[in-house]
Amino acid sequence: MHRLIENGLMFGNLIRVDSPILVERYNRALQHLTRRETALAEFHIDISGYSPEVGAELGDDQYLNHAGVNRQFILLTTDQKTAPLLNAKFSTSRGILKQFIQDNEAELFALTTRDAVAGELVNSVYDVDTPRKLFDIRKVTVEADTTKGTVATAKKLRDMISEFKTKPDAWFDDVLIGRMITLAKKTGDVTRNPVTLASAEFGQDNFWTAHFGGIYIFRGVEHPAAIIHGDKSALKDLPIAFEFDFEERRGIAKFLQLNDLAEPIVKARGVDAAAILHQKMDFMVAEVASTMGEDLTGATRRDLRALGRRYATLLPEAWQGLAALARWAEEGGPWPKISADHPAYFYTLRAKDHADADLVNMLLAELSPLDIRQLFICHKETFYKTYAGWSDEKRSYVVDFLVREYQVDKAGTREALFGHEATMEEPVAAPVRPTGPWTNNGGYEIRHDVIERVGPWGRIGGK
Known part of the structure; x- marks a missing residue:
């Protein structure tokens, strides 16, 4: 480390x-x-x-x-x-x-x-x-005070001041006045400089916990579920409607869809979807190249393309799926059918704009572990555990990439990957070849009604 x-x-x-x-x-x-x-x-x-x-x-x-x-x-x-x-x-x-x-x-x-x-x-x-x-x-609930109890003492003093102002003949209560003077020496003038901390209570409907190998609990959604990183059979009788482990990809995909928690990168507004897809593909090439003992120190996009050609037969199915989606985004190629069972599926998603976006991106990072940038940004605990098992070649590449591509502009990178633009008028789709479910309207356009009904990679159930 x-x-x-x-x-x-x-x-x-x-x-x-x-x-x-x-x-x-x-x-x-x-x-x-x-x-x-x-x-x-x-x-x-x-x-x-x-x-x-x-x-x-x-x-x-x-x-x-x-x-x-x-x-x-x-x-x-x-x-x-x-x-x-x-x-x-x-x-x-x-x-x-x-x-x-x-x-x-x-x-x-x-x-x-x-x-x-x-x-x-x-x-x-x-x-x-x-x-x-x-x-x-x-x-x-957040409870806090100084080690000397300044906040609690100030509250006592305020209560005494209130009593002093409302109690008949308080001016003759030497005991009350003496206690007020003693406390004021510790707190100062609480009437001019109030020593208070706002009460803070936070609901815990949706959260991740590291306990029991890692569990995502979603209770504050229309269709509640627990998503378990590990064998769910070991966690019996959980008080929630549905439980999924990471092997139940269709169930997780259906859960995200029913609760409207995620969206395809290629449909997200204000992002360069093709660039994001290519970067994810580079990470997969780096994984293969590192297992083959390649020195990845300072590897550029061009270097990784060359390594991708050299080890083309070893590239995972997830890489092939992202490549097909990138071809659609850039060149108007055929729309790839990427169902929930496809290894590339969760690499193609990001959280929608909602209060639990960070939690959903955290889940997606665990479901797409070869995307080392998203794993580092969204789930550092898992990133550090995973890093410990990598080869030295991959560690060197990952550190160099994060320093060169992420550290220089953290906020900009996060905004580019996960930020959300305000809703705007639907843009006209780029002309594409008639190899998918298109309609002809002075050029070929995507049938958005079909995409909205079944998703851009077929039905969630893969049927």
Whole structure:
């Protein structure tokens, strides 16, 4: 993994903690949450305050995430909102923490100038020893305060102020006034500078969890289902209508279609579908070439085309399917029939524009693992596990590609691959040869009604 770390592809954007004051605050918060401390003088933390160096020192990568639920966090600075979340057990955790920091940025900035803020993502489940307990998680509440209890103390002071203003003869209550003065010394003037954190509750209808080998739970859709990375027979009696494992491609495809969660890349607005398809094909060529021992360091598109010709007979069926689709997109070739059973099927999809687009793209990344760019962007946990099993030739190519093609413009790449343009008038299709279900109207146009009815690769069931 050293190559990934050196190039900022692993543990990138972590926050450096190297001042004695911040280390002392971190230890105070760590003691407050876990009754443990670190002897390190400098280390790095993620958005939750987890440090891989501290984890190694303590021999516990889950020291802020016991049993993988109710993740605890330590905030030393609001800059942590840009950091990644390491060792994620739930796909929603980073988004919740980021939203909480953004919603309370001014308050957290003020609090962290004097102390660390420690907290927890709380739900009603403390241990997921059985898969059914995952379905008991309905919402997550963020609870946070400084290690000195500044927020709770400020609330007490506000309550006392309210009592003082409404209680008859409060001016003669020396005990109440004395307690107010004592608390004000700790909190400052809460009437002018309120010390409050907005309550934060987040629904947990649709999410991915790393527990039990990886499960995608979709409850907040019209047709709920659980999609399991592994043998679903080992997870019995789940309280959901449908269960699919990754071998049940037709079932997953039907689930995505019925809930209107995904769309074909070639139908997406504002994207260069042919370029995306060719890049996916290059990744497949790189996979074959690396298994043949080819040196892929610095390999260009031209180099990969040459390698593709050299190993044409070894290229997977998924490559052939994408090539046929690219020919249709670029040259007006025949429309390829790519059913859900075809290895190329999930490589041709991306999430539609909806609240769970990131989760769907995460699922699609696992279903199309040879697309190393999408796997890195959408599912880093799986990317790192997969990377560990690659040959050195492929590792070298992948790192070089991500540094050269992705790191230079992360936002632009994400927008090009997964962004959505506003709805506009349907464009006129380009003229194509009459080799598919076309109608003649001064040139051949695609019959959109047929595509909408059966999908551009035949019926989802492959019939």
